[in-house]
Amino acid sequence: MRKLLFAFTYCFLTLSGIAYAQTTLSVSPNYIQGHPDSIYYNDTLQYTVYIKNTGSAVFNGDIIVSAGVDNGGSITTVANDSTLTLITNMAPNDSLPVTLNFPCKDSIGFGIGINTVVIWPATDIPGTQYGDSLRDSVYVIGFVGLPPSDPWYDRCGNISVNPNPAYTYSWLGMDHTCTPTYLRIRDLFGRLVKELDINERQFYVDDLPSGIYLIEAGWPSGHRTTLKLLKH
Structure with missing residues (x-):
């Protein structure tokens, strides 16, 4: 009976460890911003961000990193990066860099004035959790009614x-x-x-x-x- 109880306890702890050990993908707050706090309409925005495993388990798989514009209630996706593929043994606290480039124009969600850029990771690996995304404000310079050739x-x-x-x-x-x-x-x-x-x-x-x-x-x-x- 004592052996059976010990075996049950060991099995319970092992299964509990499996249940609570999980990967969590986040965007590190430390990033490289390839532009000043203001930019001309139709110019290209560039961000180099670090995707970090903030969970307690090793990550293996592919990561898609997306960028979008927060329009106040909805986010318009403006770029997707799929270069982080076939990742193996991404341990807790490990980070991987990725660079996103996208034009700053109204046809993809930007407007003249202050815009909020959001960057986040995603994966199709079951059980993966998501932590912090990145939010950054950029001021778009331009004058309504003037063409880009002005x-x-x-x-x-x-x-x-x-x-x-x-x-x-x-x-x-x-x-x-x-x-x-x-x-x-x-x-x-x-x-x-x-x-x-x-x-x-x-x-x-x-x-x-x-x-x-x-x-x-x-x-x-x-x-x-x-x-x-x-x-x-």
């Missing part, structure tokens, strides 16, 4: 603004050889707020009310660059 959508090179958000002043960073013909600050309706000195990379914003502004740079080619600035 100068607003093209530029000589990249510019950056730091600090951003700004309280008193910001610096313009330029990683190209072009010299702008003018620098301006506009509001979100495109109205001119102030002209900036093209020879000065530091500009003051302490006289501006709190809100979102657009830094506009004009280039000798006639093209313009626009970058979002948040004034606290």
Whole structure:
């Protein structure tokens, strides 16, 4: 009787261990974002994320990583990556990188202004649980009514603004050889707020009310660059 009870207890514990040992796929909060916090309409967004096994069992199988736009109640899928195939021995706490690229345009769910990008993993392995997904906000720059061929959508090179958000002043960073013909600050309706000195990379914003502004740079080619600035 004692042997039978021992065998029953051992079997129960073993089966319990099998029942509670499971894989859980999550998106690590640490990721590489291949773009600034704002991007031009129709440009390409790129994310390199890490899919992590946050469960207690080894994972074997295929993983599909998807990206979508949260439209407030529904998510429109904009990209799927299936490069994580035939994975073997993905132990708990192991991570695998994957890169997703997708254009930023309204035909796949994006709109002008703030958009929420969601990235999540999926698999057809039975019993797999899912943990955290990734949510990121990106500001899409563009003007309603203007086609992508308009100068607003093209530029000589990249510019950056730091600090951003700004309280008193910001610096313009330029990683190209072009010299702008003018620098301006506009509001979100495109109205001119102030002209900036093209020879000065530091500009003051302490006289501006709190809100979102657009830094506009004009280039000798006639093209313009626009970058979002948040004034606290």
